[in-house]
Amino acid sequence: MQKIKTALLSYGMSGKVFHAPFLDIHPGFELLGSWERSKKLIQKDYPEVKSYASIEDLLADNVDLVIVNTPVGTHYEYAKKVLLAGKHAVVEKAFTTTVAEAEELTQIAKDKGLKLAVFQNRRWDSDFKTIQKVINDRVLGELVEAEFHFDRYNPLLSAKTHKETANDGAGILKDLGPHLIDQAVCLFGSPKSVFADIRYTRENSLVDDWIDLLLIYEVFRVRLKAGFFVREANPAYTIHGKKGSFLKPRGDIQEDELKIGKKPNLESWGIEPEELQGLLHTEVNGEIIRKKIPTLQGNYFSFFDGVYNSITNNTTEPVTGEDGTKVMQIIEAAIASNAERRVINL
Structure with missing residues (x-):
């Protein structure tokens, strides 16, 4: 089974509670680590993973997918960096702060042939x-x-x-x-x-x-x-x-x-x-x-399974950038x- 190497942009509540547990149990993902600015916590739960000192260090690693789970006001900036670095992205809600930002990220992903999903877990x-x-x-x-x-x-x-x-x-x-x-x-x-x-x-x-x-x-x-x-x-x-x-x-x-x-x-x-x-x-x-x-x-597992299939089998993301744009509208x-x-x- 193809492994998707995945990293988080933070390991606060959302990383610890909503993302890492499902990435850990899904056989198709390999959790590489998280960007951690001050508290270094991820290795207490997952000793084999990395704690990145910066987003640049994270993007320079052999990462396929990045979870953008930072504060909403940073989603556009970080998701754009992730996509321009050639990585697939999952972006927490709210997707962005404006419709224009949402449309731009969706277009970048399409232009670069990348998958961009919005983490609307409450559908599950x-x-x-x-x-x-x-x-x-x-x-x-x-x-x-x-x-x-x-x-x-x-x-x-x-x-x-x-x-x-x-x-x-x-x-x-x-x-x-x-x-x-x-x-x-x-x-x-x-x-x-x-x-x-x-x-x-x-x-x-x-x-x-x-x-x-x-x-x-x-x-x-x-x-x-x-x-x-x-x-x-x-x-x-x-x-x-x-x-x-x-x-x-x-x-x-x-x-x-x-x-x-x-x-x-x-x-x-x-x-x-x-x-x-x-x-x-x-x-x-x-x-x-x-x-x-x-x-x-x-079961939120279904969202991550949908992300896995979208990357490995080129299916539609479980929640698309267009979906996220409609919410922002x-x-x-x-x-x-x-x-x-x-x-x-x-």
Whole structure:
């Protein structure tokens, strides 16, 4: 099996939790190491790998693929360096800070014959995969509206300075927003227009921390919400059609298990508790049904498997640069809508 030599651009939470464990268990990847600026931590977990002193040292090594998992404001700069050095790239969300940056990176990858994927791992959450199946099964009839939430209760500012300092990559719109927007676009395609309300709700916050986005489609609407003052969570997904409804709490367990050091596998990984199953209330063949629906298994391994196949078999990336650009278009429209207090057409 061909080995793809892979390096990370940081080994903080995302490198340790979301990337290294899956690169380690996938037989098609060889984790070479990570660029580490101050704390040298990767060799404690993976003693055989390297700790690079600079991005130049990393790119000079025999690396095939680079994971750009640095703060959002640096994605464009570093991803461009990676691609111009002839390396494939996976870029964390938000893909970039502007549509123009996203389009340029996507074009560079195409011109150089490289693979560029955006790490939208929430497509492989157990709850989202279940929502996707319910919609594809058409058991709700013609869709009327959907509402997605990424709610938390955390009134304190983050200790990570780059997340709380006013800059082009900071704020909940570019942190949790890309998850919600990508899921909506994955399910429904790009909307015709966007209306957004963006707020600062935490004491002394310098960045947006509450969003309410309305994506306007031809015949239905999708509302996306995220904030830090939700002690009692709403359903993460609420979908209403002309025949019925489906309500699903957020239930994916992968992040929590990765954070406590559990290692992913392909059999029992990503199976959420039964009590978090979604409720389906609809009509099928004239019969009213109201029951819990088993949740599908989640597994971020599928993203990395898709990246592997895209490089070795020249298939399409699991989340493309074009996908990332569509998300950035909606983010830019949301910013303009909030500033101008009007609907922005895409």
